[in-house]
Amino acid sequence: MKIMEFKHKDIYVKVHTPLIVTREVSDNKEELIYASVIDIDSRVQAVFAQFHHAKKSDDVSFWVRHAPRIGETNFDKTSKVVKPVGKYKHLSQREDETFVTGVIVNEQVLERKPEGYIIFAWDGDIEEKLFWAIDRNYETPMLYEWTPYLLNRLITNKNLVPLNVHDYTGDYSKLVVFELLVGEEVLDEYISSGLKNGEIVLTEDNRLKEVI
Known part of the structure; x- marks a missing residue:
């Protein structure tokens, strides 16, 4: 478990976090994509509130560091700085009193944006999650059998990039997260090229009738 400290001007709040997902933009800067938090209600709500008031991401930072147990003295004291970027949603649930x-x-x-779409595969099956993401959010005709080919093309050309998963409890060992950076124009080109080159095959299939 880690502590995620929120610092913005004179505001300081800290909550415990078992998991964060970030986008690395430089050697010393990561942008917050997802965070799971647990703490007393007032602290959790205080962190949520900052997303409504903080307007400039350059003024806002999260410091992630080890959460020492009572009496623990010999522990890693380094910290990671994470910045929010874009818009966020949040949700809380009471666990006990x-x-x-x-x-x-x-x-x-949560939804496709012009700048891209982020795909979570909690079970590690990115092929399946990529297929459903394209099938539900893009106009590109798609068969499940084409997914390995498309996945390879996207990763090779850096159109599907992995994000950083920071699992601080070991409960999310299978989780992988990728960001899809292209739209239908590129996806259609890959599918068309694959069909022409014989890397994927168009077969009679009821699923095909649903997508064309």
Whole structure:
């Protein structure tokens, strides 16, 4: 478990976090995509509130560091700085009389945006999640059998890039997260090229009738 400290001007709040997902933009800067938090209700709600008031991401930072147990002295004291970017949604749920769990999610995770779409595969099956993401959010005709080919093309050309998963409890060992950076024009080109080159095959299939 880690502590995520929120610092913005004279505001300071800290909550515990078992998991964060970030986008790395430089060697010393990561942008917040997703965070799972757990703490007393007032702290969780205080962190949520900052997303409504903080307007400039350059003024806002999250410091992630080890959460020492009572009496623990010999522990890693380094910290990671994470910046929010774009718009976020949040949701909380009471676990008991003391603790509340919550999630902070970039809107790119919830719906397709012009700048891209973020795909979570909690079970590690990115092929399946990529197929459903394209089938539901893009106009490109798609068969499930084409997914390995398309996945390879997207990753090779850096159109589908992995994001950083920071699992601080070991409960999310299978989770992988990718960001899809292109739209229908590129996806259609890949599918058309694959059909012409014989890398994928167009077969009679009821699923095909549903997407063309």
